[in-house]
Amino acid sequence: MTHVTSAIIVGGGIGGAATALSLARQGIKVMLLEKAHEIGEIGAGIQLGPNAFSALDSLGVGDVARQRAVFTDHITMMDAVNAEEVVRIETGQAFRDHFGGPYAVIHRVDIHATVWEAVLTHPGVEYRTSTHIVDIRQTPDDVTVFDEQGNSWTADILVGCDGVKSVVRQSLLGDAPRVTGHVVYRAVIDCDDMPDDLRINAPVLWAGPHCHLVHYPLRGGQQYNLVVTFHSRQQEEWGVKDGSKEEVLSYFAGIHPRPRQMLDKPTSWRRWSTADREPVANDQ
Numbered sequence: 001m002t003h004v005t006s007a008i009i010v011g012g013g014i015g016g017a018a019t020a021l022s023l024a025r026q027g028i029k030v031m032l033l034e035k036a037h038e039i040g041e042i043g044a045g046i047q048l049g050p051n052a053f054s055a056l057d058s059l060g061v062g063d064v065a066r067q068r069a070v071f072t073d074h075i076t077m078m079d080a081v082n083a084e085e086v087v088r089i090e091t092g093q094a095f096r097d098h099f100g101g102p103y104a105v106i107h108r109v110d111i112h113a114t115v116w117e118a119v120l121t122h123p124g125v126e127y128r129t130s131t132h133i134v135d136i137r138q139t140p141d142d143v144t145v146f147d148e149q150g151n152s153w154t155a156d157i158l159v160g161c162d163g164v165k166s167v168v169r170q171s172l173l174g175d176a177p178r179v180t181g182h183v184v185y186r187a188v189i190d191c192d193d194m195p196d197d198l199r200i201n202a203p204v205l206w207a208g209p210h211c212h213l214v215h216y217p218l219r220g221g222q223q224y225n226l227v228v229t230f231h232s233r234q235q236e237e238w239g240v241k242d243g244s245k246e247e248v249l250s251y252f253a254g255i256h257p258r259p260r261q262m263l264d265k266p267t268s269w270r271r272w273s274t275a276d277r278e279p280v281a282n283d284q
Helices: 014-025 050-058 062-068 093-099 108-120 167-173 245-251 257-264
Strands: 006-010 029-033 045-048 074-079 085-090 104-107 125-128 133-138 143-147 152-155 157-160 178-190 204-208 211-218 223-231 239-242 270-276
Touching: 006 014, 006 143, 006 152, 014 029, 014 108, 014 125, 014 157, 029 152, 045 050, 045 108, 045 211, 050 062, 062 104, 062 108, 085 093, 104 108, 104 211, 104 223, 108 125, 133 167, 143 157, 157 167, 211 257, 223 245, 245 257
Parallel strands: 006 029, 006 157, 029 125, 074 204
Antiparallel strands: 045 104, 074 085, 133 143, 143 152, 178 223, 178 270, 204 211, 211 223, 239 270
């Protein structure tokens, strides 16, 4: 194959949407297939560095992303045990001049919507939801995917953007996700519920023994994203479910009262038992 004119993308999250838009802007006809009934994003906040804005600019959505993001004053690491500052990186104009772009935070739903809105208006992209891919077949010239209903699509290339349980990767490599043992709790709370001394316009990481906490503002400072991470004492299986405040507090009993106070604020948590993948060898 010398020239790519068509592509299939499996997965409609941030990565899948961005890949679809990037390929379509190069004149490649794209079919995006999503397993869920609706295209959307889960989770809470995400941090965007200068390179992320360069990528968004290349997709033609940088200005929209900037309108929805919160630009931070600095990035700070704190000691979660004694509440002393470890390091601070200012992210003002000098930072922007040096790195060629800003540092910001944004809700995952907002950054996904920013890219997906552009996908919807691009004539080179088609998409289907409720499409669970179960088989992939390759020839020297193209690739065909089949869903559980027996439908099929053929294109020059296939791009897997279907997450840690990727069907595409399973077809190519046959490996399984690696459960890390790390558990991540996430919550979003209103600004009024955030302790006054933690209402900081910055991503702040509180580093403790086998655990850390992160908080930063979202949506114009109206909300705060809270993320707490610890290494589980039990055997974990990859998955997402409702969390328990009691479990969170049990892992952070030894930290300073200043960061610990925010753990009482969410009325609900979502619990991620995380997994990742081994790097793919070059010859694969």
